[in-house]
Amino acid sequence: MTEHENRNPLADALPHAERSPEALAYEVPVELVRTRARRRRRARTAGAAGAVALVVGGVALAVPPLLRGEGTTPAPVAAHASVAAHAPAECRRTLAGLRAGDGIRPGSGNAATDDGDFWRVTTSLEADAVLRPSGAWQGLVRVDVDAPTASLVSAPKGWTIAGTLVLVQDAAVVAVLDGWQDMSLQQATQVAVDVQPQPFPLDTEIDSTFVSCATGEPAELAPGDYELVATRTLGWSQGDSTTEWVARATSEPLAVTVADDDAPPAPTGPATCGASDDELRDLADPRTNPAPSRLSAPGAPTTARAGERLVVQVMLTNDGPERLDATASTPTLVVVQDGRVVGGLDAVESVGHVVSLDPGGSLWLEAGARLLGCSADGSAGPALDPGEYEVWAVTDVIPDRAGGGPDPASAWDVAGGPWRVVVR
């Protein structure tokens, strides 16, 4: 092997990174890591029998506004036929059963007599939480408490006590998040909590796995659609510490999909095979993309030959009120059919184009792609079938800083199109 063939400019990148000035100046914050790890460990075992979870930074679940409820122990329902004997208790409930225990009550140390109807507890599950076939789940849950119709002297501060996260399919609980356990409102009012209240909203990042109801073991999730539902028991105080409340709230179901393990990963970004063209439309529409630049292609080809290279002269226009000094990438062409990305997406040279435009000014950028389709393994596919397609162009624009030089942190994406093309 020649020296040229053997050259790898990245071969020593890791050793160099380890000896960089930044690395030599770096020290692991050991005590901080220990504290955070202990907290996260406690959060995993929150609600275990007799224990109180002192989670600072709560778990947010999407819940409807709460009415003051009785907060009794959730009513048991007929056991699901396929629930293992040692499966978590939540496996034996329906959604209605889970919600039955929701409510608000004065806490154990409450000196107030108010019934608390003015409180509103709202939570949300992060919409793009990752659920893997192995049952591993990573996501963010947030809980918030406010009193929209009351004039509060001070904002409430709270803590999460317990909670559970279940996976539902066809209206039945099929899995329960490991290490989490529900607690009734009644139990919560009797538990002494030693915790430093935190301002709302309380966020909890969760990284755990689901336990199958059918087996009682770590879940192996079949590909398909599910719903995530979370229940949280929390407390809060307002002003002086003698005014406390506890609540239990169950979220609205959040739809999640477990992809086939052997299938390509779900598309991310508008320039990905199989992705919907919704994001392209948003990037091209000034109402949804207020960035001060537009892409257009007057005179774009309307016909092309399958498998051959399509070249589109794209115009980048500064449609903002101020001068635009930036760097723009060579646009990528994306081919869409029936609302889905089906091809194009040729790798383009890493070239930045200097943009220096007065308001209303334009410059031409050449974009090109072979008219090839997508393939299952992500490699370039065969030539597109003859037919009608829509072509989009996408690029990113990196504005210059005031003192000169690019400012990648302020970069934005912009799309143009669609332009109808008939492939023969």
Added chain:
Amino acid sequence: MGDEDLLAVLARERGRALFGYAHLLTGDRHAAEDLVQEALVRTFARRRSGFSPDDAEAYVRRAILSVFLDDARRRTRWAAVRHLLGRHDEPARDPATAVGAGLDVRSALAALAPQERAAAVLRWCEDLTVPQVAARMGLADGTVKRYLSTAGHKLEALLGPLPDGTDETAPLTPGRARP
């Protein structure tokens, strides 16, 4: 060795290496610090028996990669194809000019989308085979090949030729000791 001691040993002996790895992925000092901290928390939030420092380091490295990729997925920015030159006011239309202008490896990696960057670091810095890269990233081999193809084009435009690596199941540098 208890968890508390293991963390201290790992921090003392491998902290800089872990930071360097995270810095290569993120290109940002503060992001790398956050990444290392989160990976350590995830690793030591679970009690593990029989973990040696080498086991722990391997686990933390995987957690660094996992957190980096998950954070990238959560961001709303389009990252399928990105081009960043970073340091120059003038576009480097001629790859030779770009290299001559002194773009270093980190700047070159910064030109890649997060998935491409992770694949590039695993393949060309950590010298993993394509199947190994795919396993680490939880992706199909074909998807990794696509990322490497795109990343390779961009890196070669800035750094010059990369190894041929036609045999995707073999390390690029046989016999090389890996970090």
